[in-house]
Amino acid sequence: MEKYDIEYFLYIGGNDSMDTIKQLSDYAAMHGKDQKFIGIPKTIDNDLPVTDHTPGYGSASKFIATTMKEIIRDNESFGASEPKLCVVEIMGRNAGWLTAASMLADDPDCNGPDLIYLPEVAFDPDTFIHHVKDLCLIEKSIVIAISEGIKLADGTLVCELGNDAAFVDAFGHRQLSGAGKVLTNMIAEQIGYKTRTIEFSILQRCATHLASRVDIDEAYNVGYVGCEAALNGETGKMITIEVLKRTPYVADYGIHDIHDIANVEKKVPLDWITRDGTYVSDEFREYAHPLVLGSLSKYTAGGVPKHLVL
Amino acid sequence: MEKYDIEYFLYIGGNDSMDTIKQLSDYAAMHGKDQKFIGIPKTIDNDLPVTDHTPGYGSASKFIATTMKEIIRDNESFGASEPKLCVVEIMGRNAGWLTAASMLADDPDCNGPDLIYLPEVAFDPDTFIHHVKDLCLIEKSIVIAISEGIKLADGTLVCELGNDAAFVDAFGHRQLSGAGKVLTNMIAEQIGYKTRTIEFSILQRCATHLASRVDIDEAYNVGYVGCEAALNGETGKMITIEVLKRTPYVADYGIHDIHDIANVEKKVPLDWITRDGTYVSDEFREYAHPLVLGSLSKYTAGGVPKHLVL
Numbered sequence: 001m002e003k004y005d006i007e008y009f010l011y012i013g014g015n016d017s018m019d020t021i022k023q024l025s026d027y028a029a030m031h032g033k034d035q036k037f038i039g040i041p042k043t044i045d046n047d048l049p050v051t052d053h054t055p056g057y058g059s060a061s062k063f064i065a066t067t068m069k070e071i072i073r074d075n076e077s078f079g080a081s082e083p084k085l086c087v088v089e090i091m092g093r094n095a096g097w098l099t100a101a102s103m104l105a106d107d108p109d110c111n112g113p114d115l116i117y118l119p120e121v122a123f124d125p126d127t128f129i130h131h132v133k134d135l136c137l138i139e140k141s142i143v144i145a146i147s148e149g150i151k152l153a154d155g156t157l158v159c160e161l162g163n164d165a166a167f168v169d170a171f172g173h174r175q176l177s178g179a180g181k182v183l184t185n186m187i188a189e190q191i192g193y194k195t196r197t198i199e200f201s202i203l204q205r206c207a208t209h210l211a212s213r214v215d216i217d218e219a220y221n222v223g224y225v226g227c228e229a230a231l232n233g234e235t236g237k238m239i240t241i242e243v244l245k246r247t248p249y250v251a252d253y254g255i256h257d258i259h260d261i262a263n264v265e266k267k268v269p270l271d272w273i274t275r276d277g278t279y280v281s282d283e284f285r286e287y288a289h290p291l292v293l294g295s296l297s298k299y300t301a302g303g304v305p306k307h308l309v310l
Numbered sequence: 311m312e313k314y315d316i317e318y319f320l321y322i323g324g325n326d327s328m329d330t331i332k333q334l335s336d337y338a339a340m341h342g343k344d345q346k347f348i349g350i351p352k353t354i355d356n357d358l359p360v361t362d363h364t365p366g367y368g369s370a371s372k373f374i375a376t377t378m379k380e381i382i383r384d385n386e387s388f389g390a391s392e393p394k395l396c397v398v399e400i401m402g403r404n405a406g407w408l409t410a411a412s413m414l415a416d417d418p419d420c421n422g423p424d425l426i427y428l429p430e431v432a433f434d435p436d437t438f439i440h441h442v443k444d445l446c447l448i449e450k451s452i453v454i455a456i457s458e459g460i461k462l463a464d465g466t467l468v469c470e471l472g473n474d475a476a477f478v479d480a481f482g483h484r485q486l487s488g489a490g491k492v493l494t495n496m497i498a499e500q501i502g503y504k505t506r507t508i509e510f511s512i513l514q515r516c517a518t519h520l521a522s523r524v525d526i527d528e529a530y531n532v533g534y535v536g537c538e539a540a541l542n543g544e545t546g547k548m549i550t551i552e553v554l555k556r557t558p559y560v561a562d563y564g565i566h567d568i569h570d571i572a573n574v575e576k577k578v579p580l581d582w583i584t585r586d587g588t589y590v591s592d593e594f595r596e597y598a599h600p601l602v603l604g605s606l607s608k609y610t611a612g613g614v615p616k617h618l619v620l
Contacts, residue, residue, distance in 0.1 A: 062613055062614065065613075065614045066519055066614050066615055067513060067517070069614065069615070069617060070513070070516040070517055070518060070519070071512060071513070071516060073516060073617055074512050074515065074516035075512075104613075104614060105614070107612070107614065107616070109616055109617045109618075109619045110617060196511070196512070198509075198511045198512065198513070199508075199509065199511075201506070201508045201509075202381060202384050202385075202506070202508065203377060203380070203381070203508070203513070205384065206380040206381060206383060206384035207377070207380055208380060209376055209380070209520065210519065212613060289612065289613070292612075292613035292614065293612070293613040294613065295610065295613075300605065301417075302417070302599065302602075302603070303372055303375075303414075303522060303599070303602035303603040303604065303605075304372065304375045304376050304379065304414060304415070304417065304602060305376055305379070306417070306419055307379060307383055307419045307420060308419075309419045
């Protein structure tokens with residue numbers, strides 16, 4: 001930074017990026033350096049503390065809610081003689097924010113997923129099979145949303161019960177996949193009805209054609225506020241979103257010491273998890289719903305959205 | 311039908327449905343029955359003969375092209391030191407129409423997939439690995455589109471090279487899945503770079519939020535023309551789409567004997583498959599591009615599209 005005369009470093013990202021901001025600003029403070037380091041929140045995982053939520057989460061939630069409605073409608077369309085099941089695996093290692101957003105498919109025109117499992121609550125295979133069996137007695141279409149990171153009471157990841165090899169990323173996190181397939185196999189073996197596994201995979205983080213307008217505006221605004229803060233001499237801090245009212249939605253922006261943020265994972269509050277650990281509450285809906293509002297008027301040419309190329 | 315005084319039977323669907331129309335109209339003819347049986351084409355597979363294309367294909371192609379662009383952009387965004395690969399598995403047992411549509415992601419702002427494999431051409435694992443190795447020498451982001459039904463020269467399905475059990479549906483078709491995973495494992499073993507598998511699964515057939523306007527209009531029109539035909543006394547026939555001009559797009563509707571249609575699968579013409587069986591030609595683009603044009607102004611309430619519930 002000294003070599004290139006760089007005075008300000010604004011880093012956009014989630015937990016790992018905020019840890020980088022903490023380390024860099026600590027280093028600068030320790031060595032009497034003048035460079036300013038500011039964190040700009042951005043992660044679909046929504047697991048940064050202090051800020052109400054993170055840019056990216058609203059758009060990913062809009063994709064998840066929209067696609068979940070479409071999957072439920074597809075799954076219901078068969079008029080099958082026996083129950084038809086579908087397990088949808090959604091991103092989230094330790095925090096179930098994204099998976100919880102599948103409840104936004106619960107609308108006057110859609111019943112939403114039947115079961116929602118988050119990593120915040122220990123997953124018990126026997127209770128799961130019991131819940132699914134009960135549903136099979138009363139419904140012909142059953143759609144189950146699960147976080148990739150659901151785990152047993154002893155901490156064993158459900159995906160580790162399968163055969164898939166687990167990769168480790170550059171930050172030492174295990175690359176999870178396979179929990180959906182494990183549950184599908186469990187249903188096949190213990191209940192016997194045909195079950196499909198769907199993994200949203202990276203579609204949930206890259207579906208810009210379903211971005212939420214609120215999310216886009218806030219992503220722009222945290223960047224703007226971050227630049228202002230750096231120019232005003234702030235360092236070692238992250239910009240936050242402070243929601244003043246949820247209905248009608250009113251948000252403002254703040255700034256907070258990075259030391260309270262780096263390496264702290266914000267999870268879905270346990271009292272928002274209901275129905276014996278198989279759903280999320282209306283408090284969650286009130287929280288998440290404003291974040292999926294509005295659409296980007298996407299620039300389409302020739303029937304397919306155009307991307308901005310720098 | 312006699313019990314309920316039903317005179318007209320219009321059946322919306324693909325190959326299996328057209329076979330039903332053939333059997334029912336043959337039965338009526340053989341037994342001197344007056345009921346009229348008309349097929350209305352509708353399948354994302356686009357594998358019905360005689361008609362230029364089938365309703366459903368344009369919207370599924372719009373989803374595939376849009377999502378493929380987003381996946382490619384995501385895959386390119388890492389600036390990794392070594393190549394990052396992604397295999398995208400797309401529906402299509404014997405016909406590669408849907409997978410071919412991934413080439414519509416090839417736009418001024420996107421290079422499109424690097425390799426496209428259709429079931430129409432025998433798949434050779436050694437040549438595949440050779441192509442991928444070559445790409446790894448010159449690119450850091452490689453995205454490969456494959457049909458679920460790609461097969462070796464001896465007819466063995468690539469997905470059967472994996473461990474996944476194959477289900478059989480009500481019409482006796484095998485439920486395929488796993489070809490993408492098989493190729494991903496092949497790359498991991500023989501090349502070693504990190505590779506992700508994405509299955510579009512049912513998202514490609516149920517993503518109504520990305521429906522094409524041309525497709526919606528034509529779906530309505532083949533129904534209208536089918537009703538007219540039945541009322542005019544036609545039976546044992548299917549409504550067809552006849553494209554008079556591709557640019558600007560002008561289509562009309564016709565009607566054709568079901569016996570030329572039932573149980574005949576229309577495949578991607580071999581002379582549209584290029585680059586040693588790894589891509590599709592501009593003729594394909596000219597064919598498919600008009601079908602993804604325009605959008606439905608979807609009725610959104612609360613940030614998520616509403617569905618019509620009868």
